[in-house]
Amino acid sequence: YGGWLSSTQYKTYTLALKACSSNTKCTGVTKIGTGKFKLNSGSTVSANSKYTLYPRGGLSDSKYYFSYANTVFSAHAPYAMSGKVDGKTYTTRTAALDACVQATKCLGFTQSSNKKFTLNSSKTKTKTAGNVAYVKHGRAMVSNGYMWQEFSGTALKGTATTTTYKTFALAAKLVLPTLPVRE
Numbered sequence: 001y002g003g004w005l006s007s008t009q010y011k012t013y014t015l016a017l018k019a020c021s022s023n024t025k026c027t028g029v030t031k032i033g034t035g036k037f038k039l040n041s042g043s044t045v046s047a048n049s050k051y052t053l054y055p056r057g058g059l060s061d062s063k064y065y066f067s068y069a070n071t072v073f074s075a076h077a078p079y080a081m082s083g084k085v086d087g088k089t090y091t092t093r094t095a096a097l098d099a100c101v102q103a104t105k106c107l108g109f110t111q112s113s114n115k116k117f118t119l120n121s122s123k124t125k126t127k128t129a130g131n132v133a134y135v136k137h138g139r140a141m142v143s144n145g146y147m148w149q150e151f152s153g154t155a156l157k158g159t160a161t162t163t164t165y166k167t168f169a170l171a172a173k174l175v176l177p178t179l180p181v182r183e
Contacts, residue, residue: 005039013037013054020056028055069101072137072149073108076125079133080110083121090117093134100136108135 005026010016013029016037020026028040031052045053062077085106090096096117100106106119113130125133138150 003040003042005041008039010037010039011035017054026056028053030054067140068097070140071101072140073097074135074137076133076135078127078129078131079125080112080128080131081108081120081122081133081135082124082126083107085119085121088119090119091115093117096134100134106136108133110134 005023008019009032010019010029012035013031016029016039020029020039023039025041026039027043029037030040031037031054032050040053040055045055063074065072065074067073085103086099088099090099090109093111096109096111096119100109100119103119105121107121107123109117109119111117111132111134120133123135125135141148141150
């Protein structure tokens with residue numbers, strides 16, 4: 001990952017991550033063998049089938065999208081969302097995803113630094129170290145090799161053709177999957 005921060009080797013993943021977290025020059029951790037981890041100082045990724053890389057993230061803003069049970073979510077780190085839906089705490093991300101997909105008031109959920117999950121009723125995010133905010137978006141459909149996301153009450157400006165279709169299925173030649181899309 002662009003070079004070693006030092007010659008020090010750590011015996012466990014946890015010790016290496018802790019050392020990296022406390023050093024502002026550390027950009028990641030690389031497993032170089034069984035019980036052997038080293039800290040990185042660069043940002044260039046290179047292929048090496050003998051190594052496993054754990055790039056540092058989370059304190060810098062990061063965001064990614066994924067689909068679960070035909071619903072699009074975006075994960076934002078390091079953020080927490082506000083508003084409680086049901087007051088329950090979930091112990092796994094899958095349990096929180098299932099509950100959020102089913103709850104109409106759920107607009108997302110927060111994974112706290114203690115690895116617990118709570119459903120949220122607001123999409124308002126606050127930067128909070130160690131947390132991840134999962135924002136719930138619209139339905140997702142797969143058709144013709146693309147993922148289509150539903151945004152009710154919105155439209156794109158301009159038109160690609162003058163043809164008008166009566167249904168989305170006709171417009172996209174939609175073929176819905178028989179099973180929910182899971183992560």
